Amino acid sequence: MNADPTGRTGSTSASDGHGRMERLLSSPEVTRILRAPNPAVMAAVGRDGSPVTVATWYLWDGGPVLLNLDAGRARLRHLRADPRVS
Template sequence: MPKAPLPPDVAELFARPNPAVVAVLMPSGAPMAVATWYLVEADGTVLLNMDASRARLEWMRERPEVALTALKEGEWYTHVSVRGRVVRWEDDPEKGLADIDRLSRHYGGQDYRVRDRARVSCWVEVTHWHGWGEAKAD
């Protein structure tokens, strides 16, 4: 698995609003995966944002290693998978749900509609990546 950073063409594909799945480790050590939105920040970290009631938040705080796979829209064969570690946490309500709004605009063009639930953001530093199809490493 190549180390970060991603090559420019792979980074451009990964920065799109792709369907994605994030995998985390449960306390037992078993993996758990769930569909998610993500956003690649200017510094290369990956923003994830979750409802504050989700069990995976505590699991990620205890074991901050995560994996994320993004599938090219309409062409699942081309995908980019990254591994990394959560390097920062922030409560989104303190910022007026700014992070979930950025994600929602990235994926759907409008602010997030659910405004009465606490949310938490985290940023993942990408350490390794793997691609397939158009994103395959040479």
């Protein structure tokens, strides 16, 4: 394991292409963040072909990511019409 500039272990650093160094998260840190209740931004394709973004909650416990897609929400209609999502 490499120590980052703060002396913590388990992380490495990488250049962002602009001469700055960014701290990369370790696998346990990524897992801890993804398992916490965090909002996410989901992008779908609208009826006119433009991107539609919306904040939503997700749940992840090591398997597939589950998104809050209540039946009455427009985001679900967009996905049924065009399943591309980011």
